[in-house]
Amino acid sequence: MPAGVDSQAPEQALHILVVDDDPTTRVLLASFLRQEGHTVAMAENGQEALLLFERDRAFDLFIIDVTMPVMDGLTLSQALKARLERWVPIILISANAEERSQVLGLDVGADYYLTKPVSFPLLRANVRASQRIASLQRELETTNDSLVNYFNRINADNDLARELLDRILYQSEENDTSARYIISPAGDFSGDMIISTRSPAQRYYSMIADATGHGLPAAITLMPAVETFTRLARDGYSLETIVRELNTRLRESLPRGRFVAATLIMVEPHTHRLEIWNGGSPAAYLIDNTERTIIKQFPARHPPLGVLADDDFDVRIQSHAHRAEYTLVACTDGVVEAESADGAMFGSRGLEALLVSKERDDDILLELDRTLDRFTGGGDGRDDRTLLVLPLENIMPVIHPLRPEMDEPGLDGVPEGGHEERSSGGWYFAIGVRGDVLSEAELAPTVNGMLSHVGLMGEDADRAHVCVTELINNAIDHGVLGLDSSLKQSPDGFDQYFKERRSRLRRLKEGGVFVRAHLDRMGDYQSLRVAVSDSGSGFGVGPDGEALMPRAGDLPAHAPHGRGIRLVQRLADRLVFHDGGSTAEFHITVTAHSARN
Amino acid sequence: MNSDFSLSYTVDDGTALLTLRGRFDFSQYSVFKEEQTRVLEKPEVSNIVLDFAGLEYLDSAALGILLVLNDRAKEHQQTVTIRHARGVVREILDVAHFDRMFTIED
Numbered sequence: 001m002p003a004g005v006d007s008q009a010p011e012q013a014l015h016i017l018v019v020d021d022d023p024t025t026r027v028l029l030a031s032f033l034r035q036e037g038h039t040v041a042m043a044e045n046g047q048e049a050l051l052l053f054e055r056d057r058a059f060d061l062f063i064i065d066v067t068m069p070v071m072d073g074l075t076l077s078q079a080l081k082a083r084l085e086r087w088v089p090i091i092l093i094s095a096n097a098e099e100r101s102q103v104l105g106l107d108v109g110a111d112y113y114l115t116k117p118v119s120f121p122l123l124r125a126n127v128r129a130s131q132r133i134a135s136l137q138r139e140l141e142t143t144n145d146s147l148v149n150y151f152n153r154i155n156a157d158n159d160l161a162r163e164l165l166d167r168i169l170y171q172s173e174e175n176d177t178s179a180r181y182i183i184s185p186a187g188d189f190s191g192d193m194i195i196s197t198r199s200p201a202q203r204y205y206s207m208i209a210d211a212t213g214h215g216l217p218a219a220i221t222l223m224p225a226v227e228t229f230t231r232l233a234r235d236g237y238s239l240e241t242i243v244r245e246l247n248t249r250l251r252e253s254l255p256r257g258r259f260v261a262a263t264l265i266m267v268e269p270h271t272h273r274l275e276i277w278n279g280g281s282p283a284a285y286l287i288d289n290t291e292r293t294i295i296k297q298f299p300a301r302h303p304p305l306g307v308l309a310d311d312d313f314d315v316r317i318q319s320h321a322h323r324a325e326y327t328l329v330a331c332t333d334g335v336v337e338a339e340s341a342d343g344a345m346f347g348s349r350g351l352e353a354l355l356v357s358k359e360r361d362d363d364i365l366l367e368l369d370r371t372l373d374r375f376t377g378g379g380d381g382r383d384d385r386t387l388l389v390l391p392l393e394n395i396m397p398v399i400h401p402l403r404p405e406m407d408e409p410g411l412d413g414v415p416e417g418g419h420e421e422r423s424s425g426g427w428y429f430a431i432g433v434r435g436d437v438l439s440e441a442e443l444a445p446t447v448n449g450m451l452s453h454v455g456l457m458g459e460d461a462d463r464a465h466v467c468v469t470e471l472i473n474n475a476i477d478h479g480v481l482g483l484d485s486s487l488k489q490s491p492d493g494f495d496q497y498f499k500e501r502r503s504r505l506r507r508l509k510e511g512g513v514f515v516r517a518h519l520d521r522m523g524d525y526q527s528l529r530v531a532v533s534d535s536g537s538g539f540g541v542g543p544d545g546e547a548l549m550p551r552a553g554d555l556p557a558h559a560p561h562g563r564g565i566r567l568v569q570r571l572a573d574r575l576v577f578h579d580g581g582s583t584a585e586f587h588i589t590v591t592a593h594s595a596r597n
Numbered sequence: 598m599n600s601d602f603s604l605s606y607t608v609d610d611g612t613a614l615l616t617l618r619g620r621f622d623f624s625q626y627s628v629f630k631e632e633q634t635r636v637l638e639k640p641e642v643s644n645i646v647l648d649f650a651g652l653e654y655l656d657s658a659a660l661g662i663l664l665v666l667n668d669r670a671k672e673h674q675q676t677v678t679i680r681h682a683r684g685v686v687r688e689i690l691d692v693a694h695f696d697r698m699f700t701i702e703d
Binding site for chain 2: 214259282300301333
C-alpha cells in the first residue's frame with residue numbers, strides 16, 4: 001500500500017465506549033476521540049459498561065482499561081465478545097507492559113493492546129485500523145446477505161424445477177408398479193431415469209436411461225426422451241421403432257457431445273417374449289432369483305442414443321424367451337462405477353457376484369444399497385446411481401373377465417350372427433399393407449389407433465387391442481412370411497426366429513396383410529368385428545369355420561408359440577377362421593360404459 | 598482416484614499426438630477444449646492420435662468431449678485415433694461402442 005493512504009483512509013465517525021476507573025484517563029481519551037469526530041460514551045467499570053451495552057448495542061469500538069474494580073477489563077472483554085453478534089474491535093489499555101499480560105488480553109478476545117500512558121498517534125492508528133476492518137466487515141456482511149439471497153433463490157428455483165421434472169417423469173408412468181427401483185442422484189437432480197408403461201395390448205415397456213453429466217442439465221436432456229418413449233410405448237409400437245425414434249429425436253435436440261445411455265426393455269407376457277436394446281449401458285441380466293443363477297446377459301451392443309446419425313444407427317434387438325419366475329435386472333453406470341476409498345471399482349463383476357450370491361437378501365435393491373454403502377464407505381456420491389429390478393411374474397397378462405357368449409342366456413334376443421339387423425349405424429374401415437413396406441409398417445398400432453379414434457374405449461377396447469395385435473402378428477409371421485413357430489421352442493431359437501423374421505421382411509416382394517373392422521351401434525351396446533386376412537395359404541378350416549390346426553387343445557401348454565391365438569380365443573367373445581385359415585375374425589361386444597357414443 | 602488430469606501434445610509429420618493422463622471428467626472440459634482448438638487449427642495436422650496409456654478413468658462427459666473433437670476433426674478432414682486404452686478406460690469405451698465412431702488401436 002502506498003504511503004499516505006493510511007491518513008486518507010475513509011473518515012468515518014465511530015460510536016465508541018471508553019471504560020476506565022481513572023477519571024483523568026477517561027476524560028482525556030474521550031475528548032481526544034471526540035476531536036477526531038467520533039461519538040463517545042463512558043463507563044467506570046466493567047459492570048457499568050455491560051449495563052450500558054445492554055441499552056445501546058450500536059458501539060463500533062470498545063476501549064477498555066485492564067485493571068478496574070467490580071469487573072476488570074479482561075472479564076468485560078470476554079463478556080462482550082460472547083454477547084456481540086458481529087465483530088466489534090476491542091482495544092485494551094494497561095499500565096502493565098509485560099508480554100504475558102498482553103498475550104492474556106489478546107487471548108480473551110481483545111484485538112489491540114496499548115500501554116499507559118496512551119500515545120495519541122498510536123491510538124489514532126489503532127482506531128483507523130479497526131475502522132478499516134469494520135468497513136471490510138460491513139462489505140462482507142453485504143456480500144454475505146446477497147449470497148444468502150442468491151442461495152435461497154437458487155434453492156427455491158431448484159425445488160420448483162425438481163417438482164416440474166418429477167411430474168413430467170413420474171406422472172407419465174401411469175402407476176405401473178411392476179418394477180422396483182432405486183434412483184440415488186449425485187446431487188439435487190438426477191441425470192438418471194426409469195420410465196415404464198404398458199400398451200393396450202399388455203406389452204410392458206421400460207426404459208432406464210442415464211444422460212451425460214449430472215444435475216439439472218442432465219435431467220433436462222432426458223425430457224425429449226420421455227415424451228417420445230411414452231407416446232410410442234403407450235400405443236404398442238415395436239421396440240425397434242421406439243429406439244429408432246428416440247435416437248432421431250435426441251440427435252436432433254441435444255447439443256453435440258451430449259447423449260443418453262439407455263437400456264430399453266419390452267416384455268410381451270402372453271408370448272413370453274423379452275426384448276432388450278442396450279446402448280452404452282452396463283449389461284442387463286436375466287436371473288433366476290431363487291436359484292441365484294444368471295440366465296442371460298444383455299451387454300451394450302450399441303453406442304448411446306443421440307450419437308449416431310440415422311443411417312449409421314443400428315436398432316438390432318436382443319431377444320429371449322422368459323419365464324414368470326425370472327427377474328430382469330438393469331442399471332446405470334453409477335452402480336458399476338461406484339468407487340471404494342482406495343479407488344477400486346465395484347464393476348460388473350461386483351454386481352454379478354451379488355446377483356448369484358446364495359447368502360444375500362432376496363431383496364436385490366436392499367442388498368445392493370447395503371453392499372454399495374459398505375463398498376464406498378458411504379462417502380461416494382460421484383455419479384447418479386440407478387437400479388431396476390423387474391420380477392417378470394409381475395407382468396403376466398391381465399386377463400379381463402370373459403363376457404358371456406352371444407348364445408348364452410343373459411343377452412336376450414341377440415340373434416346369432418344377426419348384428420346387422422339391429423344396428424342403427426356404425427363405423428367401418430379397411431386397411432392393408434403389402435410388400436417390403438410391411439417391414440416398416442406399424443399396422444397393429446395403426447388399426448388400434450383408428451379404433452380408439454372412432455370411439456372404442458375402456459376394458460373392452462383393451463381386449464380388442466390385444467386381439468388385433470395378435471392376429472396381425474400371426475398373419476405376418478405365419479401367413480406372409482411362412483415362419484416356423486417350432487423354432488421358438490428353444491430359448492436360443494427365439495433370437496434366431498426374430499433374426500429370420502427381420503431378414504424375410506426386408507426381402508419381401510409380394511404378399512401382405514389386410515384388415516377390415518366394423519364398429520356397429522346396437523342400441524345400448526356396440527359390436528366390434530375385425531377380420532385379418534393374409535396372402536398365405538392358410539391352414540385348413542372345418543366346414544363350420546372352426547380352425548383345424550391351431551386348436552388350443554392341440555398345442556403343448558408350455559410352448560410360447562400358439563399362445564397368441566389361444567389368447568384371442570380367450571379374450572374375444574368369438575373367433576372364427578375363413579378362407580382356409582388365411583382370414584381370422586373376432587367379435588367383441590362393447591358395453592355402453594366402455595363406448596364414447 | 599485423486600490423480601490429476603494432464604494433457605500434453607506433440608506434432609510430428611502431420612500427426613498430432615495428444616497424451617492424456619489421470620482422470621478425465623467434466624471438470625477438464627475447458628482444458629481439453631483449449632488444447633483441442635489449438636491442434637485442430639494447425640493446417641499441417643491431418644491425423645490426431647489420443648494416447649490413453651496414462652489415463653485412469655473417463656466419465657460420460659469426457660466421452661461427450663471426445664465426440665465433439667471427432668466432429669470438429671471431420672470438419673477439418675482430420676482423423677482421430679484412440680490408442681493404448683486399458684483397464685476400465687477400455688471397458689468404458691467398449692460399453693459406449695466408440696469403435697463405431699473412432700479408430701481404436703491397442
